[in-house]
Amino acid sequence: xxxxxxxxxxxxxxxxxxxFQYQGVRCRERVQLKPTAANLKKAELHKAAIxxxxxxxxxxxxxxxxxxxxxxxxxxxxxxxxLGVYLIEWLDKKKAQLKSSTAEHYREMIAGRLIxxxxxxxxxxxxxxxxxDRLSQYKVGNKTITNLQSCLxxxxxxxxxxxxxxxxxxxxxxxxxxxxxxxxDDVDPFTVEEQExxxxxxxxxxxxxxxxxxxxxxxxxxLIALEWGDVxxxxxxxxxxxxxxxxxxxxxxPKTASGRRTVKLLxxxxxxxxxQKALTFLAGGRIxxxxxxxxxxxxxxxxxxxxxxPAMKKSGVRYRRPYQTRHTxxxxxxSAGEHPMWVASQMGHKDWTMIARIYGRWMPSADTGAGxxxxxxxxxxxxxxxxxxxxxxxxxxATKDTKVASIVTGCYH
Numbered sequence: 001x002x003x004x005x006x007x008x009x010x011x012x013x014x015x016x017x018x019x020f021q022y023q024g025v026r027c028r029e030r031v032q033l034k035p036t037a038a039n040l041k042k043a044e045l046h047k048a049a050i051x052x053x054x055x056x057x058x059x060x061x062x063x064x065x066x067x068x069x070x071x072x073x074x075x076x077x078x079x080x081x082x083l084g085v086y087l088i089e090w091l092d093k094k095k096a097q098l099k100s101s102t103a104e105h106y107r108e109m110i111a112g113r114l115i116x117x118x119x120x121x122x123x124x125x126x127x128x129x130x131x132x133d134r135l136s137q138y139k140v141g142n143k144t145i146t147n148l149q150s151c152l153x154x155x156x157x158x159x160x161x162x163x164x165x166x167x168x169x170x171x172x173x174x175x176x177x178x179x180x181x182x183x184x185d186d187v188d189p190f191t192v193e194e195q196e197x198x199x200x201x202x203x204x205x206x207x208x209x210x211x212x213x214x215x216x217x218x219x220x221x222x223l224i225a226l227e228w229g230d231v232x233x234x235x236x237x238x239x240x241x242x243x244x245x246x247x248x249x250x251x252x253x254p255k256t257a258s259g260r261r262t263v264k265l266l267x268x269x270x271x272x273x274x275x276q277k278a279l280t281f282l283a284g285g286r287i288x289x290x291x292x293x294x295x296x297x298x299x300x301x302x303x304x305x306x307x308x309x310p311a312m313k314k315s316g317v318r319y320r321r322p323y324q325t326r327h328t329x330x331x332x333x334x335s336a337g338e339h340p341m342w343v344a345s346q347m348g349h350k351d352w353t354m355i356a357r358i359y360g361r362w363m364p365s366a367d368t369g370a371g372x373x374x375x376x377x378x379x380x381x382x383x384x385x386x387x388x389x390x391x392x393x394x395x396x397x398a399t400k401d402t403k404v405a406s407i408v409t410g411c412y413h
Contacts, residue, residue: 006047015033016039017029018043020050029065029068082121083120084114087152090158091110094106189331190320195328198315201310201311208273216238216269222243223288224300225286227287232262237263240348290306303322330355
């Protein structure tokens with residue numbers, strides 16, 4: 001059977017066969033080593049380590065021989081469970097803990113993406129290599145890839161917690177594709193002239209909604225969920241406590257704590273609400289309604305079809321999606337010199353880093369006088385602001401002597 005009957009023998013010019021007993025079954029596996037005397041000795045030691053692990057109850061067939069077809073025969077019934085079936089059953093149990101919109105998003109990812117990719121595998125078979133190999137061929141943005149992994153990771157975490165899996169292969173690991181730099185990140189705000197053209201092309205009974213969109217920066221899903229009870233007329237603000245998405249039967253709370261916020265009503269927004277009172281205030285429910293049915297908007301996508309597209313076509317303004325009203329609000333606030341942290345809180349971001357990253361580049365082009373405030377306030381005292389008292393004194397003395405002045409001036413360049 002081997003060199004001395006110990007279960008190790010040369011199997012070919014490039015491999016050595018090891019024979020051992022596991023769970024009452026004789027197993028033969030090959031290791032890719034040339035059958036030299038030294039390598040045969042290594043194989044004997046490897047066999048001894050396998051038998052020691054079997055005696056100790058720690059032997060993992062799949063990990064020791066990952067390419068072995070026989071490894072599947074020794075997997076637990078749980079490990080052999082089809083991953084596609086598991087994901088469907090997992091989501092069915094998980095729905096009670098998820099928001100309707102999140103559950104629907106997971107359902108679409110599982111049915112449309114995860115099962116076609118990995119559904120043929122068993123739970124025990126799935127590895128980081130499987131995930132990396134498939135996602136590297138998947139031509140989508142990293143946001144989609146991150147969402148897919150988030151869903152898969154959550155399901156596998158639960159499999160470990162339920163003792164179906166010993167370990168989640170995605171723990172502490174995340175795959176990302178290398179992305180080309182995007183030229184504009186889809187931020188394309190409307191100019192003042194374009195806003196005026198859009199409003200002129202909007203029917204009078206729908207105009208207040210469009211003005212409110214431009215002057216609050218609300219997400220469309222937040223806008224259509226607003227109720228008159230959310231408005232603080234005395235404080236001049238509105239509370240954002242819910243959003244209405246396509247997947248949810250009724251409005252749900254925002255996904256993050258920062259999403260629940262109080263937005264200051266600037267005068268154009270406050271005036272728009274005052275105009276809207278004549279249309280929907282007495283009903284006491286939603287502020288903005290579908291003008292065709294008189295009922296609350298079912299989801300924000302209907303705004304695009306019934307209100308947005310007709311106004312865009314009639315106005316002649318270059319088409320952008322309704323979400324650009326939010327980008328327009330941020331651009332207007334920042335270019336006017338409003339503090340980024342305030343803008344972030346108005347828009348429902350937990351800090352202003354996203355504001356700076358997404359909208360920072362719009363500020364210089366939107367405000368040709370940027371920097372003039374600081375220049376007017378501090379320009380006359382530039383030397384005092386940029387040098388210590390001792391440096392200022394040296395500079396004043398040095399300007400009287402051309403030679404010294406050139407040395408000091410050189411220090412400032």
